Structures are given as structure tokens and as C-alpha cells.
Amino acid sequence: MNIPALLFAAILAFATVLPASGPAQAAPVWQAIWTTPLQSVPDLANPPGLYAKPEVAGRTVRQILYPDLDGREARLHLSNRYGSQPLVVERATLARSDGAGGLTAGKIAAVTFGGRAGLTLPPGAEADSDPIALPVVRDRALAVSLTLGPRQTMQAWHRIANRVNFISIPGDHAATASAADFRGRTTHYAWITQLSVPSTGTGSLVAIGDSITDGLRSTFGARHSWPEDLARRAAAEGLPPLAVLNAGISGNRLLSDSPCYGERLIGRFDHDAAMLPGVRAVILLIGINDIDFAATPPRRGLDCDAPHTQVAANDLIDGYKRVIEDAHRRGLRIFGGTLTPAALPPAREALRESVNQWIRHGGGFDGVVDFDAALRDPRHPARLLPAYNSGDGIHPSDAGYAAMAKAVPLTRLRDILSHP
Incomplete structure (x- = not known):
């Protein structure tokens, strides 16, 4: 008896009765x-x-x-x-x-x-x-x-x-x-x-920052934060749909935690932005509260602005560099948003201008979104243009948030998001 031949025939017969298996179903990205x-x-x-x-x-x-x-x-x-x-x-x-x-x-x-x-x-x-x-x-x-x-x-x-x-x-x-x-x-x-779907092939953009990214003082329920306006702008201009993820927290700071306003951005950046599935680019707008809360008076009971930490331009710049390094380590492009006018007193306004000078010309970011230029009153550059002022001198109106969305270099972002 030819055992190897019989064994081969048995294996062949067994294989013919098994259904052909298709390719393994890959888990969605x-x-x-x-x-x-x-x-x-x-x-x-x-x-x-x-x-x-x-x-x-x-x-x-x-x-x-x-x-x-x-x-x-x-x-x-x-x-x-x-x-x-x-x-x-x-x-x-x-x-x-x-x-x-x-x-x-x-x-x-x-x-x-x-x-x-x-x-x-x-x-x-x-x-x-x-x-x-x-x-x-x-x-x-x-x-x-x-x-x-x-x-x-x-x-x-x-x-x-x-x-x-x-x-x-x-x-x-x-x-x-x-x-x-x-x-x-x-x-x-x-x-x-988070809400996620199987990848479309085009990456998502994260907008991370404070109340001006959160959309504070825009019309309630109308979805007029600048990230929402940016997503609508992409659709209106006939570009492929764009996912703009809003990671803003009102009152948030770059360098200091708050009992009310969340973990400092340099601490939460990886979790709230860089590690979101499918993200390829970030727009960072943060720092005005670091500048301003140093001068707010302490409150009894719940002091949301504590700690009232004094910051210098180099403190904020060092914080930006940390976030940029984190973004690049994750393979992300990061755009710096200039700090918007807030009617600050002279010393704090000088600090804002110094920080904006570095954001524009320091070479740390992969690109700049000049929100300051988009919103300022040309006759009074430390102030919002009246049409863009929600009424408190700090937060934009709906028209101001739309102007911020218009300031984003959308075509360049689309290239980045489509070609990792």
C-alpha cells in the first residue's frame, strides 16, 4: 500500500468539501x-x-x-x-x-x-x-x-x-x-x-484653545463657533467635506490648570487633540487667559482664575514649543493662531503683541492663522472691530467668528489633510 499517495488523496478530498474562504475582513480604521x-x-x-x-x-x-x-x-x-x-x-x-x-x-x-x-x-x-x-x-x-x-x-x-x-x-x-x-x-x-466613522481617506483637523475656539458668546444653539463656520465654509466653496474637531475649553490656559476651566493645554494636548483617531493637523489658539488671569483679583470660595500666575512672553513661547514638539512627535502639522484683541491695558497688550510677533515670525509653527489681523480695528489695533465684538471686548460676535473661519488657509490645510 502506498501510504503517502493515500494520504495525499485524503487531504485533497477533504480540501474539496471545505468552502473557499474569502480574504479576512480588515478592521476599520x-x-x-x-x-x-x-x-x-x-x-x-x-x-x-x-x-x-x-x-x-x-x-x-x-x-x-x-x-x-x-x-x-x-x-x-x-x-x-x-x-x-x-x-x-x-x-x-x-x-x-x-x-x-x-x-x-x-x-x-x-x-x-x-x-x-x-x-x-x-x-x-x-x-x-x-x-x-x-x-x-x-x-x-x-x-x-x-x-x-x-x-x-x-x-x-x-x-x-x-x-x-x-x-x-x-x-x-x-x-x-x-x-x-x-x-x-x-x-x-x-x-x-468622540464620535468616529470609518476613515474617509482625508484626515481631520483639530482646533484647540480657549473660549474663543469654544465659541463663547456666539448665538446660543446656532452653531457659530469658528470651527463650525470653517466646516461650513469648506462645503460652501465646493471642497470635500472637512471634519473640524472643536477641542476648545472656555477659560482654558496654556500653562496653568484651573479648578473650573480644565487641565492646562500643554497637559491635555495629547489626549484632547493629537491622539484623536484620524487627525492630521491642528490649529492652536491659546494664551490670552494666561496673560489676563494674572491680574484678576482672587475670589473667596470658588476662584476659577486661580492660580493668578504672572507670565512673560518667553513663558508662553516655551509652552508653544512644547505643544509643537508634541504635535510633530505624533506626525501632525500644527498652525499657530495669533492672539486676538482683548482691549488689554498697556503692559498686557505689549505682552500679547510680543507673543504674536513670535507666532508670526518665530518659525516654530508649520503655518500661521492670523486671527488678530482678521479681527482687529485698524484704527485701534488693541481692540476688536466693532462689527466683530460680541459686546465684552474679548469674544467675537457671530460675524467675528465667521471672519476667523475665513482667515484659515483652507486650501493649504486640505492639501495637508489629503496627503499625510
Whole structure:
């Protein structure tokens, strides 16, 4: 008996009855198309009204997101980065939103984490959801509904969402389409820090900074921060859709942490910008609060501007260099935004001008976005042009934010984002 021949024949016969296997399905490469950074909630027994935590225990919190790109499916990222207690999510859904607390007709997609409906995140932990079988359409509102554990509190938030999110009456209302059970209102985001879709091939842009990137004092609910205006500008000019991720935090500083305004930018840059999936470029606008808060008087109780650190131009420049180094280490291009007029007294105005001189001509950044030139009054360069002033002398109006978006070298950015 020819054993090798019989063995070969048996192997051949066995192979013919197995179905031909196709190529392995590659896991998607994800790209962030919406983000918001978190900041700690001041832990006080009797906080001022602006810092009072909404009641969320055993309720469903419904948050409204506007994606910048289309996608055949989606993924959420949840964070307990600044929490001191576990984050317990009992159920989560993703659906199309009517923008006012209710869901539009259509699919309400269950969100799972490792195949499970619930999620418990220890303090400091974060997690991605499983892929969610719900197509995402650019600029169409989505509702993320999280039913929280019976002892859950809000320990971190993005305090100024500049739009309304919704809190239900007690119970699990994650799959409830009607807004009737969502009687609570909040102007915060919480827990959700990213929405991603499979990569489009064109990278995302992160705008990171303080309240002027956050969009403070733009028309409430109208989505007129300069990053949102920039995404609309790209569409209006017939360019491919652009994901502009807003990582601004109102009150944030480059060099100092705050009890209210979040971790200093040099500390949060990697997490909130450089490590977002699919990011290829950054626009940095930060420093005016470092200059200004040194002179604000200390407050009793909750002093959000503490520490009142004096800074010199070289302090800020050294901070920019650290961020630039971090960006380049991650393979990102980084553009420096000049500090905008803020009607500062002479000594602080001289500091702002000195910093802007380095941003424009110091050679550290890969490019410059001259927001100062776009917004200043030619007759009074230390001040905003009246048409661009929201009324406080510091924050732009809607027209001012549109002018900032127009100042961004969009064609150059598109080249960078399309050719890593």
C-alpha cells in the first residue's frame, strides 16, 4: 500500500468539501468627526449656580451631536478621565435627533461595549463602543442617550456646550422617541468625548484653545463657533467635506490648570487633540487667559482664575514649543493662531503683541492663522472691530467668528489633510 499517495488523496478530498474562504475582513480604521474635551466639575458642597451639577442618577441623559462627515457606521468613545467614582452606564442608544429632545422616525440603534449593553468605567478609564449599525449623515443631528446607574453623578463635563441637552424623568428612556419624558435641560456635555466613522481617506483637523475656539458668546444653539463656520465654509466653496474637531475649553490656559476651566493645554494636548483617531493637523489658539488671569483679583470660595500666575512672553513661547514638539512627535502639522484683541491695558497688550510677533515670525509653527489681523480695528489695533465684538471686548460676535473661519488657509490645510 502506498501510504503517502493515500494520504495525499485524503487531504485533497477533504480540501474539496471545505468552502473557499474569502480574504479576512480588515478592521476599520476610524476617524473622529466630532469631539468635545472634558473638565473636572468643582467638588463643592454648595457650589455657585453656574457650577451646580444636574441630577442624573437613574435617569437618561440625551446629548445632541452634529457630525462633520458621512459614515456607514459609527463608534462612540466614553470617558471617566476626571472621575473619582466609577461611571455606570446601564444602556445606550444612538439615533437621529429632531434637535429638541426627541428622535426622528427611523432606527434607534443599541450601543454595546464588548457585546454588552452596559458599561462600568473605573476612575480614569475610557472605552470605545462596538461599531454601531447606524449610517451617519454630515450635519444631521444625532442623539446619544445614556441611561445611568442609580448612584451616578456628573463629575466631569464640557461646561459650555452652547446648546441644550436633555435629562429624562427617572428611569430608562434611552429608546424613547418622544421628548415628553426629557423635561430636564442642561448646557453641558458629559461622558461622550468622540464620535468616529470609518476613515474617509482625508484626515481631520483639530482646533484647540480657549473660549474663543469654544465659541463663547456666539448665538446660543446656532452653531457659530469658528470651527463650525470653517466646516461650513469648506462645503460652501465646493471642497470635500472637512471634519473640524472643536477641542476648545472656555477659560482654558496654556500653562496653568484651573479648578473650573480644565487641565492646562500643554497637559491635555495629547489626549484632547493629537491622539484623536484620524487627525492630521491642528490649529492652536491659546494664551490670552494666561496673560489676563494674572491680574484678576482672587475670589473667596470658588476662584476659577486661580492660580493668578504672572507670565512673560518667553513663558508662553516655551509652552508653544512644547505643544509643537508634541504635535510633530505624533506626525501632525500644527498652525499657530495669533492672539486676538482683548482691549488689554498697556503692559498686557505689549505682552500679547510680543507673543504674536513670535507666532508670526518665530518659525516654530508649520503655518500661521492670523486671527488678530482678521479681527482687529485698524484704527485701534488693541481692540476688536466693532462689527466683530460680541459686546465684552474679548469674544467675537457671530460675524467675528465667521471672519476667523475665513482667515484659515483652507486650501493649504486640505492639501495637508489629503496627503499625510
